[in-house]
Amino acid sequence: MSTWDDLKEKATEVADTVSEKFSDLATTANTEYSILRHKRAISLYEDEIHEVEQAMGKRVYELHELEKIEDRELISRCGEVDAIKKRIEEAEDEIEHLQEVEAKEKSGNGSDSAKAEEAENTGDSNVAEGNDNEKDKDKEFKVKEQ
Numbered sequence: 190m191s192t193w194d195d196l197k198e199k200a201t202e203v204a205d206t207v208s209e210k211f212s213d214l215a216t217t218a219n220t221e222y223s224i225l226r227h228k229r230a231i232s233l234y235e236d237e238i239h240e241v242e243q244a245m246g247k248r249v250y251e252l253h254e255l256e257k258i259e260d261r262e263l264i265s266r267c268g269e270v271d272a273i274k275k276r277i278e279e280a281e282d283e284i285e286h287l288q289e290v291e292a293k294e295k296s297g298n299g300s301d302s303a304k305a306e307e308a309e310n311t312g313d314s315n316v317a318e319g320n321d322n323e324k325d326k327d328k329e330f331k332v333k334e335q
Contacts, residue, residue: 249263249267250267250270253267
C-alpha cells in the first residue's frame with residue numbers, strides 16, 4: 190500500500206499546486222481587470238478635460254475677435270488660428286475656382302481657354318502651356334500654403 194499512499198500523496202500535492210496556481214491566476218486577473226478599469230476611467234477623465242479645454246479655447250478666441258484679450262501669448266495663439274483660417278479660406282476659394290473652370294470646360298467653352306484662364310488666375314505657366322502635371326500642382330499648392 191505504500192505505492193498507493195505515495196500516489197495519493199503526489200496527487201494531493203499536484204491538486205494543491207494546481208489550486209494554488211489557479212488562485213494566483215484569479216488574483217492576478219482581478220488585479221489586471223481593476224487596473225484596466227482605472228486606466229479606462231483616467232482616459233475618460235482626460236477626454237472630459239480635453240472637451241473643457243476646447244470650450245475654453247473657443248471662448249478665448251471669441252474674446253480675441255472682440256479684442257478683449259490682453260495676454261500676449263493668447264493673442265499670439267489666436268493669431269495662429271487666424272492664419273490657419275486664412276489658409277482654409279484660400280483653399281476654399283481655389284476649390285470654387287477649380288469647380289468653375291471645370292463647369293466651363295464641360296459646358297463647351299473649350300479646354301484651352303479654360304486652362305489659360307486658370308493660368309492667369311493662379312499665375313501658373315504650366316497650366317497655360319497645357320502641362321497640368323499633378324506633382325506640379327501639389328508643389329504649387331504647398332508653396333502657396335507657406
